[in-house]
Amino acid sequence: MYYAEEDYIKLIYELAIENDVELIKTSDLSSKFGYTDQSVNEMIKKLSQKGLVTFIPYKGIKLTETGLEQAIRMTRSHRIWEVFLTEKLGFLWQDVHEEAERLEHATSPRLVEKLFDYLGRPTHCSHGNPIPSIKGPTQNPARLSLLSLNQNESFKLIRVLDHKELLTFLNKNQINLGDTIKVVEKMAFEDLLKIDVNDKEMIISSKVADMLFGEM
Template sequence: MSKYEEDYIRYIYSRIEQGEHLVKITDIANVFGYTKQSVIEMIKKMESRGYVKYIPYKGVDITEEGRKIGSRMVRVHRLWEIFLVNELGMKWDEIDDEAHLLEHATSPLLESKLYTYLGKPEYCPHGNPIPDEDGEATYITYMTLDQVTANTTFIVKMVKDEPSLLKYLKQNGVNIGTTLYIQSILAYDGMIHGIIDGQDFYMSKESAKLVSGIIVKREKG
């Protein structure tokens, strides 16, 4: 299997595991920077090998065989992300590309050794679950930050893996497990004004959609 096929499968698997029924060809083309026609050709090739199922004008589903491959790619990728952060001291906005390179060169033996060495972790640095050795992962549906009202205490549990967002969050002291008090939300555009350890924190409504977590306290406003 080529590196490109593995990338396609990992992306399709990730989208479906998070609740999508079918993955649109347009979305795949946008993510990888290919034309829709070239994506369709690759998908048809992968379908002939039993990895995916293509439904014209609707999207792409993943087969059981594709799911096995996809879960392993996601698992290895997230294990390397933990290694890069914990062992090499890299920042969480720097690790995605490096983990991507490493995942393609990781043998099953190295994968097993890495998993044990890291203490059999359940979540990556961005809060995403790591599939177990059987490919099973539990995805928890959290509330996104843009849905939170003022006078609410919110704990960050998961963040979308986008470098610019991760860098901004890190600069403002936001990490997985950070407690954020939502002081106010601007009526005009949904801008969030929060407080973290006594410091002001601001985030647009669109960016807030990429930060997920749980409410631990809601006060009267």
């Protein structure tokens, strides 16, 4: 399988989990990749001929069992490499995605499992996404966003979107997984939130708050 095909399969997998849906629209893929609908459709056709995705006209696409297996293998490799890069090589969390993106394709299943054991069998990547297991169900990612909290509610930050600018912003403001964040004030008109994190008040946009997930 080519890298591009593997990336498509992985993205279909990730979008379905992120949005908690069974079927993905091709337009979701084109907007994520920045490709035209036509080129996405061609790729989907190719993948369905290979038995990796099922296309249901006017409804969307989903992975076949084989496609799902491939997606889990890739995602697992990607997230284990991220842990290695941050924990063992001191990479910042905003810098690991591209490295892991290259490494995931080149890693044999044997090496992935060796790495997994070496790292003490981690359960989550550096961004708080669960590392899927080859067999058996995968834990769902935290889906409660900071934006959905009411004023004066707080949660523990356990997952952030793997988005470079967001991660850089969080790093600059010393916001990390495990921190408790409280919504001090919601300023709906300005589209801003005043939050308290580690006893420090700051203002963030709704856009940022919608990329942070946790548990109460």
